[in-house]
Amino acid sequence: MVHYGKTPQKRSFVKNGLQILLVEDNPGDAILIKEALRESVYRDAQLVTAACLSDALSYANQTFLLVLLDLGLPDSEGLETVRKINQYFKDGVLIVLTGLDDEKVAVETLREGAQNYLNKNEIDFKILERTIRFSLERHRIIQQLKSVDKQLLESKYFLEQAQAIAQIGSWVYDIKNDHLEWSAGIYKIFGLGTELKASTELFYSLVYNEDLETLKINEEKVITGIEPDSMYFRFVRQNDQAIRHALSEYRYETNEHGERLKVFGIVKDITMQKKAEEEREKFIKEIVQRHKDLEQFTYIVSHNLRLPVANILGFAEILKMEGITASEREEFIELIINSVFKLDEVVKDLNQVLQIRQAIHEKKELVVLEQVVLDILESIRQILQSENVAIHMDFAKAPALFSIKSYLYSILYNLISNSLKYRQRDLQPIIHVHSEIQNDLFRIIYKDNGTGIDMSKYRQDVFGLYKRFHSKVEGKGLGLYMVKTQVESLGGKISLSSEPNKGVVFTLEFEWTI
Amino acid sequence: MLTRFMLVDDDPVSNKICDFTIKKVIAGAEVKCFQYPAEGLDFIRENYGNVSLKPTILILDINMPEINGWLFLEKFMQFDKSVHDQFSIYIVSTSIDHTDRERAKAHPMVKDYLQKPLSSTMLRELFIKPN
Numbered sequence: 001m002v003h004y005g006k007t008p009q010k011r012s013f014v015k016n017g018l019q020i021l022l023v024e025d026n027p028g029d030a031i032l033i034k035e036a037l038r039e040s041v042y043r044d045a046q047l048v049t050a051a052c053l054s055d056a057l058s059y060a061n062q063t064f065l066l067v068l069l070d071l072g073l074p075d076s077e078g079l080e081t082v083r084k085i086n087q088y089f090k091d092g093v094l095i096v097l098t099g100l101d102d103e104k105v106a107v108e109t110l111r112e113g114a115q116n117y118l119n120k121n122e123i124d125f126k127i128l129e130r131t132i133r134f135s136l137e138r139h140r141i142i143q144q145l146k147s148v149d150k151q152l153l154e155s156k157y158f159l160e161q162a163q164a165i166a167q168i169g170s171w172v173y174d175i176k177n178d179h180l181e182w183s184a185g186i187y188k189i190f191g192l193g194t195e196l197k198a199s200t201e202l203f204y205s206l207v208y209n210e211d212l213e214t215l216k217i218n219e220e221k222v223i224t225g226i227e228p229d230s231m232y233f234r235f236v237r238q239n240d241q242a243i244r245h246a247l248s249e250y251r252y253e254t255n256e257h258g259e260r261l262k263v264f265g266i267v268k269d270i271t272m273q274k275k276a277e278e279e280r281e282k283f284i285k286e287i288v289q290r291h292k293d294l295e296q297f298t299y300i301v302s303h304n305l306r307l308p309v310a311n312i313l314g315f316a317e318i319l320k321m322e323g324i325t326a327s328e329r330e331e332f333i334e335l336i337i338n339s340v341f342k343l344d345e346v347v348k349d350l351n352q353v354l355q356i357r358q359a360i361h362e363k364k365e366l367v368v369l370e371q372v373v374l375d376i377l378e379s380i381r382q383i384l385q386s387e388n389v390a391i392h393m394d395f396a397k398a399p400a401l402f403s404i405k406s407y408l409y410s411i412l413y414n415l416i417s418n419s420l421k422y423r424q425r426d427l428q429p430i431i432h433v434h435s436e437i438q439n440d441l442f443r444i445i446y447k448d449n450g451t452g453i454d455m456s457k458y459r460q461d462v463f464g465l466y467k468r469f470h471s472k473v474e475g476k477g478l479g480l481y482m483v484k485t486q487v488e489s490l491g492g493k494i495s496l497s498s499e500p501n502k503g504v505v506f507t508l509e510f511e512w513t514i
Numbered sequence: 515m516l517t518r519f520m521l522v523d524d525d526p527v528s529n530k531i532c533d534f535t536i537k538k539v540i541a542g543a544e545v546k547c548f549q550y551p552a553e554g555l556d557f558i559r560e561n562y563g564n565v566s567l568k569p570t571i572l573i574l575d576i577n578m579p580e581i582n583g584w585l586f587l588e589k590f591m592q593f594d595k596s597v598h599d600q601f602s603i604y605i606v607s608t609s610i611d612h613t614d615r616e617r618a619k620a621h622p623m624v625k626d627y628l629q630k631p632l633s634s635t636m637l638r639e640l641f642i643k644p645n
Contacts, residue, residue, distance in 0.1 A: 299611065302609075302610070303577055303608055303609060306608035306609075306610070306630075307525060307528070307608045307630075310528070310608050310629075310630035310631045311525075311527045311528060311531060311630075311631065313631045314528075314531035314532075314535070314630070314631030314632070314633075315531060317535075317631065317633055317634065318531065318534060318535060318538075321538060321634070323538075335527055335530070338527070339527065467579075468579060
């Protein structure tokens with residue numbers, strides 16, 4: 001019988017809608033529980049009763065805060081029941097009702113997600129109240145823990161993502177316990193499987209040989225306590241054997257006595273930045289060199305223009321003097337005319353050089369090198385015969401280049417012409433030209449056995465404008481300058497190695513893109 | 515008064531102008547021209563070591579291949595002081611580059627920097643002492 005006034009009135013603890021689902025097939029037990037509920041602080045809860053599992057599941061679309069579940073149902077038993085209920089009433093707090101024999105099973109249900117269990121034979125409203133309150137609280141705490149867990153996982157995930165994007169990994173070294181830990185980022189940077197244990201030995205095994213010494217000295221510093229720093233080193237990434245560049249920075253955690261407890265560090269893969277830096281430096285060097293070339297060009301041209309002008313002025317002044325004989329006058333006029341011609345020559349040379357610098361608008365085509373050389377040889381056939389010149393060419397490895405035919409013709413023509421001019425008197429002139437592709441570069445290598453150039457003396461001036469080194473041989477000093485200008489206007493580079501009487505070796509390099 | 519001149523310039527035309535102008539402006543001047551600086555140095559070495567003093571005006575070009583004006587001066591500095599004392603050195607050049615001018619004026623052995631062409635007015639001002 002229900003007696004409302006039996007117990008002192010307690011405040012009802014039902015917050016907005018405490019729904020309770022009671023799954024109990026035994027009507028007597030059901031009544032017992034209902035009575036206990038009515039006397040408890042949960043008397044205002046909405047109570048729904050089901051007599052078997054399938055009944056209970058028919059209420060699956062409703063939300064119940066609390067499910068009181070009898071284990072011995074007609075259409076389900078024990079743990080299976082619990083599982084089913086959990087499946088359909090995920091947000092509900094589950095309290096299992098047991099008879100005398102079910103206690104062991106009841107304990108197991110706690111593992112399946114039940115919050116608590118009640119022995120039906122011992123139910124009174126006080127026990128019921130306590131159990132429900134405890135279970136609700138326990139459920140709340142567990143939910144909180146789950147949420148915190150979830151947040152932690154998310155944080156960890158964010159950190160991992162951030163590290164992956166920034167190509168950074170972090171590590172912690174516990175000094176006292178000699179324990180090292182790596183973040184996922186470190187494993188990724190080093191190309192290691194995450195199953196491997198973090199250790200300094202493993203780390204050292206990756207480091208590039210040359211950098212190992214410096215690194216070990218630095219590691220000492222880290223532990224013995226010289227101020228934190230950053231270390232740069234190269235390492236071999238394990239999953240693809242690529243050589244990468246890294247920067248490591250670290251700081252310490254100390255206790256209140258200033259003793260170092262832990263070291264926190266990061267490792268950053270800076271290979272991209274390193275490469276960019278190297279590119280930039282290369283670029284700057286090239287620009288500085290081009291600037292120097294231009295300055296030299298200006299200086300030389302101005303001198304070569306001014307000289308004939310100065311001479312013309314000098315003679316003009318002389319011609320104004322008194323007491324010049326007729327033959328002297330004639331001589332001086334002749335010399336003035338010569339100077340004018342010289343002036344004209346310089347202007348024409350200048351024109352030619354400037355034209356080369358500008359004329360990249362000329363059409364590029366696939367130039368077959370062997371054909372170019374044969375054309376040159378044909379044009380100087382007689383000299384080749386009279387000088388008994390031997391020319392060996394091998395363009396098999398790299399037969400053709402996408403470029404401007406007339407420039408390549410002019411370049412090779414100049415080189416061959418120089419070889420003839422600077423041959424050694426008693427030797428048969430022998431010339432070798434071959435081409436190859438190396439490191440994405442198309443290279444043409446030209447050798448002769450002529451008088452060569454003393455590079456230790458003239459390295460700077462070899463390709464210089466109007467620079468000459470053999471005063472006994474005719475020439476303006478323009479040939480190699482033109483060759484260099486043409487090579488460079490094709491986007492290439494030319495270098496020379498030579499020793500006196502050992503001939504020359506010119507190496508021309510062009511970008512090779514197919 | 516015998517005025518001795520030595521011209522060192524790789525351009526024979528410049529030398530000719532200089533030679534002619536000097537002789538026209540300064541009566542009785544003795545002029546020796548050297549197209550190859552090495553030969554000029556040899557000449558100094560052979561002829562200026564003796565006791566007899568021969569005050570000479572040296573007009574030296576800067577832009578010469580192999581041995582340029584600066585290198586010539588370096589080698590000249592290696593001679594004895596008695597040799598140095600006999601020369602008044604003037605640097606001559608087509609260059610309008612002011613660093614060349616400054617460098618010449620700063621050199622202890624160089625009296626002045628002249629720009630080509632050497633005119634008769636320049637020569638008169640420099641070498642004919644006003645009475």
